[in-house]
Amino acid sequence: MTRPIIGRVAPEQWRSTGATAPGQRTVGEPGTARIAVDLLGGDHAPAVVVDGALRAVQDDPSLHLILVGPAEATDAVFAALEPAQRHRITVVLGDSAVRAVAEGRADAVVSAGDTAVTVVSATRALGCWPGVRRPPLAAVLPTATGHLVLLDVGSTVDPDAETLAVHARLGAAYATAVHDVPEPRVGLLTIGTEPGKGDRLRRAMPRRLAGLPRYIGLVEGHDVVLGEAADVVVTDGFTGNVLLKALEASYSRLGGPESTRAAVLLGVKGVVVVCHGAATGADLAGGIAFAADLHRRAAIAAIVTSLSDNPVLTYNEVSHD
Amino acid sequence: MTRPIIGRVAPEQWRSTGATAPGQRTVGEPGTARIAVDLLGGDHAPAVVVDGALRAVQDDPSLHLILVGPAEATDAVFAALEPAQRHRITVVLGDSAVRAVAEGRADAVVSAGDTAVTVVSATRALGCWPGVRRPPLAAVLPTATGHLVLLDVGSTVDPDAETLAVHARLGAAYATAVHDVPEPRVGLLTIGTEPGKGDRLRRAMPRRLAGLPRYIGLVEGHDVVLGEAADVVVTDGFTGNVLLKALEASYSRLGGPESTRAAVLLGVKGVVVVCHGAATGADLAGGIAFAADLHRRAAIAAIVTSLSDNPVLTYNEVSHD
Structure with missing residues (x-):
């Protein structure tokens, strides 16, 4: 092992004799x-x-x-x-x-x-x-009945309706690929379940989500805690981030279910x-x-497969460039 | 006592011999x-x-x-x-x-x-x-250190920056008048405390709130649970409603602090x-x-007094019609 070159910044300057080193492009062993x-x-x-x-x-x-x-x-x-x-x-x-x-x-x-x-x-x-221009951050939140996927939790703070629809599809594919839910129930987070409730963005959404295999309609803040209504809850990155941080603090303070305090970019x-x-x-x-x-x-490949296999969630249909 | 006239809807048809009756405009007794x-x-x-x-x-x-x-x-x-x-x-x-x-x-x-x-x-x-065109709904939420005022929780779902600034002033006046906090600390709910964080609305806010006696800047979802940072947290009615319902469900499920599940229109x-x-x-x-x-x-009168007494929160200054 050689001493590192102090003070010299070079992207390929490796610092240990570990498994990977510059030029040695390795493929992860099974399990590693x-x-x-x-x-x-x-x-x-x-x-x-x-x-x-x-x-x-x-x-x-x-x-x-x-x-x-x-x-x-x-x-x-x-x-x-x-x-x-x-x-x-x-x-x-x-x-x-x-x-x-x-x-x-x-x-x-x-x-x-x-x-x-x-x-x-x-x-x-x-x-x-x-078809993906603004990748969403998805968090897995523990609920009273298991867990659900909440997205976006902070990547896109001012999404348009089309972006939110793409996010819904990605969240559903994640739930299928990683949580083994064949037809995940997708809910749109809003502030009341009567038609016409919600802000401008939310009121424009339902018809864009109707093509999902199991779009179950509007859900509210408590549904993210209870988890009975949906496997995937889609919202803008501002609301999702505020909600995620508040619930994490609440669960941490009250000894609620433990969650991974991390999100995956889909x-x-x-x-x-x-x-x-x-x-x-x-x-x-x-x-x-x-x-x-x-x-x-191999979650990424499984998500792509889930998008391709699903007759509605086709890989091409996600594309709207 | 007469039997009610079944099927006839008339606003002034009183149904009991209770304290109040049509034409008998009464003033509440002390305490009642x-x-x-x-x-x-x-x-x-x-x-x-x-x-x-x-x-x-x-x-x-x-x-x-x-x-x-x-x-x-x-x-x-x-x-x-x-x-x-x-x-x-x-x-x-x-x-x-x-x-x-x-x-x-x-x-x-x-x-x-x-x-x-x-x-x-x-x-x-x-x-x-x-000066008030879109009255906000304010909820009092229990926190780890006491309680705080969260507003708006569902009245105005697409507020502009000026509306949010008025709501911040009303929330501060409420905290002074009802919670006896002489100079309530007001925080703007967002998704990161570095400058430039947040969506379009939030990025436009800080300069409008700078005039508050104790505007403490940006707060995040966890601050609404912990309560150490602010006495009043201001946000749009969409985010506030989602957050309120989620936290109520979380507290109810985990045996957290009890709260009044009601909001007051300010x-x-x-x-x-x-x-x-x-x-x-x-x-x-x-x-x-x-x-x-x-x-x-006499909360309403006390809030009006608080708005009038405060050199920044003057009653007239709230007006911008």
Whole structure:
């Protein structure tokens, strides 16, 4: 092992003798997951990222982490790791963990950095599926009866009706592919179930969602907690983010069901998981485990298959470019 | 006492020998509160309204209720009441409980009917304060540290920035007048506290709120649960309604703090309390008790005083007609 070159920032400067190294484009072994993490993502980075990384590799013996950041951070983090940890945690110079996925050096990326920055860099580096212009962030929320998919939780704050309809389809495909729900019930989050309720955006939505196999109509805030009405709840990224953060705080405070405090970006060609800026080490470890699980399930391929197989949710129909 | 005229709907047809009767314009005695309730308001009306009314008069010996509805409902309800209950619960023919307040026959109105209808009829019958064109609904939510005022929770779903700024002032005046907070901290609900976060509406807001004595800036979903950051949280009626219903369900499910599941309409010249359409008898009783409390505190006058006294929140400054 060579000492890192202190102060020199180069995207391909690898910092450990771990499984992956520059030029060595590897394919993940069965079961293994190589997760790239933004070392400076999060309000308390890099300490909280290192904490999360150590927790994650301790919990999962088949995990390899690639921490990506500028030299100042990578030097310190590299020096702080025990030799045994360096075998599982690679520290590399770079400005974006997403690139490691785009270049095939990682199977998924996790970031607690600025959500907008992550979404833009993931969209550019990985590309979107046909028909997707504004990839939504989907969170899995525990409910009284199981769990549901809530999206968007912060990617697109001023969506138009067409964007929300695409998000509904992506959320349904996710529920089918990852939660094994053959025909997920999709509800539109609004403020009353009588026709005509809701704001301008919501009033324009129902006819656009009518083509979904199981569009169950309008749902309300309490339905996101109870979970009896829908498997997928679609809303704009502003309302979804406010609601997600409030419910997480409520569950945390009252000892409610534990949830992974991370969201997955749907519609990009790769596994991208986003944590809150205020994420703790445990939250980041949860986000890393979530990303590894999605990779091992081959979730992206399964979602694309779900979109293709469904007579209404055809892959082409999603396209409206 | 005469038998009601079955099938004839006349606003002034009074159904009991209670304290108030047509032509007898009475002023509430000290301590007493005369609350008008829409008999057909709510998904399970009129049964749920009668249940709520009976609970409310049992809990509060100084309460007089005026249940307002069409003949079919009033006949049945009147017949179902015991003679002792008829002394405290007046059943009257009419199409709107709000009118009883406008005409001085009630001190406050409670409705679990369609929110939009109640807001419009209250605005027309009672009038708004200068500068208020779209009165917001304010809910008091329990938090980890006490309680806070959340508004709007469903009156104005597509507000402009100016409307939201007026709502912030009304919410602050309410916190001062009813919660005895001399300089309430007002936060704008959004999805990240860095400048530039949020949707179009939110990005236009901060400069409009800068004039508040204690505008503390941007708050997030979890701040509505924790309550440490702000005494008043302002948002649009869509987000506020979704958030309120989700948190109520969460608290109810997890045994969290109990809250009055009712909201008060601010900016109209009278006490108007709105319950959810899905309100239970207990919820309606809570709404009635809330309305009675606001009347006994002379809350409306105190809010107007608070707006007038505050050098920034001057009564005239609110006006922008």
